Amino acid sequence: MVIVLDFGGQYNQLIARRVRECNVYCEVLPYTTSLDRIREIAPKGIIFTGGPASVYAPDAPSIDPGIFSLGIPVLGICYGCQLMTYLLGGTVSKAPVREYGRTEITVSDSSNLFKEVTTNTICWMSHTDYIEKPAAGFTVVASSDSCPIAAIENTERNLYGVQFHPEVVHTPEGTKMLHNFLYRVCNCNGDWVMSSFAEEAVANLKAKIGDKKVLCALSGGVDSSVAAVMISKAVGKQLTCIFVDHGLLRKNEGDEVEEIFTKQFDVNFVRVNAQQRFYDKLAGVCEPEQKRKIIGEEFIRVFEEEAKKIGTVDFLVQGTIYPDVIESGLGKSAVIKSHHNVGGLPDYVDFKEIIEPLRNLFKDEVRKVGLELGIPEKLVFRQPFPGPGLAIRIIGDVTPEKIAILQDADYIYREEIAKAGLDRSIGQYFAVLTNLRSVGVMGDERTYDYTIALRAVTTTDFMTAEFAELPWELLGRISNRIVNEVKHVNRICYDITGKPPATIEWE
Template structure:
């Protein structure tokens, strides 16, 4: 199958490049950027590779430990597209000059063409790109010319005068870049000539085969939350393996939303699982969390508690030598510094990625993560392909650590109850107003401060909560949902009237970046 091979130098959007290529119907594969050229046949048949993309990186080409590129990739003859660091990498290696400019470029930036190029076929001049770089091209490598520049007159794109080698200083893969998909299509389909042979059904079949190979005849245990990710993994396991081999275990951590356990049990029974285990383990989670405020420590405690409870219940149920399945997404992996290569930075730890016990199981090859190459909207598409109820598939994301990362500071049972009620009101109002499916993710955060208020004739100090509602395509970037003011006023009024201990409501208007979607 025709393939675009992506070299990941540690950038946060390497998998997003692959996803954009797959959206075109072209198969893509990612390898670490420092992979030796002669190791490609270990990953994919060389005859299938139609072109290479070099990804971005948080490093500078002048850093001591900057990821290097095997020069044989540049001698291969197949088309190459370097993005951000990828452009700087081959420019530096081929004799050009990269330097740090006085004016760095981040965010939106209009592009002006200098020369015609097949890379910009049918793309209008002046389109808005998305920049994220400190270093810039000062002098292109010999044989290259600048074909586009930014509004600050920095080189924005280069191409070789004879060879099919191109470089972009901006990121066409992010959703904020206008015509980004068209630029990638021009490269993959027009310049590389790759055929559109890939789709979600094919991914499902390949993932099922991988599950069967990894599981063998061992029992597989899925710690299922009832959210989109773990439910889709449950569907994948039941499609791939004999039902008697699959154990679905729902652990009520005491950190769940209102009535969540009842809804989850109903959903899991609808999947037709033979083994369904509902575990009530509130004490196992809340007791170790007592007095803990640090968000990373909370995530570690929760991750370890998940594994401890799981191991205890496996012993109780007699399911020995089981393999752990998880609904880990690629966004979880890269934010935790677990991208394809070894250069990714840690943004925040996910309880199902960096927990010591989870990492030990991963090193032992005892974890199945069939969604770890997918983004959230791809997971939803996979769920539909599996025949899962659309109402379940289209639920807003809910974090594995639950309400623990939506209570800033110390977690108490009282705060959990307050947050459950406020969150229930918010989500109910969104559904009643027909707004729920316009929003990618919405929730309430309880802040560790109290604010003075007046209830009747009494002076009272109540908690402050913040509403969070964002629109996004993949969770890598996010904008604030633009509520009508009347909606916010009425939702806020209902929360403060019905949740006694909340006296003030705020609305979070931070985008991602610079903020993350969750507060912790």
């Protein structure tokens, strides 16, 4: 295991992902983690993240310098590199010019960090301070024209630092550098694989739950589905899944979820068909945030009613994943957004403890576990879908008629993307029913019908995104099918806005 100490850097999750991609287990912890806790964990290595602060500022995040005497290899990235230098007696100063973007650096092949890395390689710089003088015992092992000290090392103490970000895609050989640190410096074994994780997790859940009852709020999304199957593998019929069908799912989705959980896995499955209830609550509501609140609140009420029928349960399952945990704030890290599953479950549902079997996994790892557990690929690789469902892909008020129109259009869109072999390469794609109606002509008659907007983006982290450059021929085929096969649609538009300035979803 390797730990990543978070000093407020925007790439902290990405560092952990890269480490795990090297088959080494990794967790992100706050920089306030005590030395005693670190000794107890006994990691093979420690990575300091970047961060927006200056190490010499009075309120800058810092750490006990004793961490460098634990005998555990440390890699400092950007701010982490500067902090290491500062705490060990080197000099960090404000740079005359901020260095940001792609930069060519020259590395030393004699350093374990840069073995088999091209001598002149590209990296991603993002810093306003620089190392003016390394601490005693450190050697400079990389430099650039504008950054004479781009990487440092103290091989005697196994301390390394880089002024750039090896974890981002803009540093092409960055993963190789991290791999070198993990294997050449930390001597990791590389035995972190999904099959062993799934097997171990199921065994641990079986031991924890014993003969007690478990309740799962199943949305049908990837996270809650994988969590439910994992619990099912551990305790079988002791698990009850409540699937609230709010009528805002994609075409056939409710039936697909029910079929998988009733025919393939041994669980007590309760499907609550609450479509009309949600439609009544949403009638005449146009404001996006109000839609979200209504759906979240009603979901809670339906779930609560069904849970009461079951009676007291010992455990409640949630599909929380690692980005949710990190973004909700670690220690003194900034809270990006507070996460709560299924719209925030009520305090008065009668259960004793929450189980979150996926809370240490990233999204791509959750998918891998899903495959290991035997969940069909169709469900595992399902497109990201917002909790409020199609309600926030319909601009304006929501009606059963509009939902049917969007379901059919979206189904055709996704079907054609899959036929073109692009379903795994596009980050996210979906249709939106705009509130715009326009004049058209079909069968020599005037029409006045809706416009469907198509959205497709490429992204690695969903924090930023570019529109996907779909082939014109494919877009033409999708447009032709939707207009001909879906009633009340006579115009198709393609959204070519990136994020920022737009968001991926329309509402």
